[in-house]
Amino acid sequence: MRPTRLPFPDRPPTDQLAHLHRLFVARADAGGVLDIAVATVDSPIGDLLVAVTDLGLVRVAFGTEGHDAVLTELASQISPRILRRSGRTDPLARQLDEYFAGRRRHFEVPLDLRLAHGFRRRIVELLPAVGYGTTVSYGELAATAGSPAAVRAVGTACATNPVPVVVPCHRVVRSGGGIGQYRGGTAAKQALLDLEAATLGGVIR
Template sequence: MTETPTTPTDDVLPSRLDTAFADITPGAIAHLHARLAAAAQEAGILDVAYRTVDSPVGSLLLAATAAGLVRVAYAREDHDAVLATLAVAISPRVLRAPARLDGAVRELEEYFAGRRRAFDLPLDLRLTAGAFRRAVLAHLPDIAYGTTASYATLAAAAGNPKAVRAVGSACATNPLPVVVPCHRVVRSDGTLGQYLGGVEAKRALLSLEASA
């Protein structure tokens, strides 16, 4: 008499899956992911690479396109929300690919260690809309390391002395904080003002630069 093949029960399947994946280590998963990222880049289907890095001002999300670093985001901005925005604004082909951002990580580590005063990274400024906002961002690196400038001073430098509030908006929407140093812009009375990473992060960055 022929036996009828049995179908694994719901209780058996999880056990078999646990056994099948028991030998897969985190290192093996990371290696597989790295191969996937490399293959995606080689095939030209990796439009936005990203990774996170720990820093003295919290976890930072870094994202880059083929043109350069396109986004630095604080944890308070919600990294998942930032990635979703990148998928809409740039391309849905967004993938965690740490190796693509090794240069940015190295320069950030040097900066936070007090060994770097300016960043030398290719930047992709496509997320900054409007000529005036781009002019503001272009002038931010001119504020010397360890010093500050007022919103009014920056407005004049960008070509519109009356556009103080617009300077504030440009800083508040800076897609590349830390690297493009909007933290060096303060109020005319010397108080810190707002900062997209939070006032404590702004204070920490200015303190780091003042003591280096």
């Protein structure tokens, strides 16, 4: 008596599921049922999670935030219809690569700022005007926003910027010379400022 295995499929050949997954995501995207396309982009400041809705870039998250936690948060804040492997994140991934290589000074992707509200959103909308390689103080930004006393609130707005790196809250620093807090950690903030200074100084290409 020899045990005979009914030849039910056991597991798919290597890579087949990845292939099917990609085809499925493309169909979901075309069918309008993919609410958030996500991808992980590696960078000198660690893996960045990027999330793109049908309106634009909605979230950039640092590794220190815990990508799984951020995804779960997006699922409850926006929609659980979240998928990887969509081409929707490709343009941003490419631009991030160029930025970190010192070959790009501003990003050209649509933004979806639904995760920033009220005054914080106003500040986030002002940030792209702070030029590459330059800095402003929290106080200066508060004055630009028309609320010179709201220095602390500007700090909070920068700290909760849903799309860091792309919207350059890292260019907002303390007036005393300290670089201030950063969602991705002060080391990451310093690295971004150094990168931009070096690129402008011609150190990188």
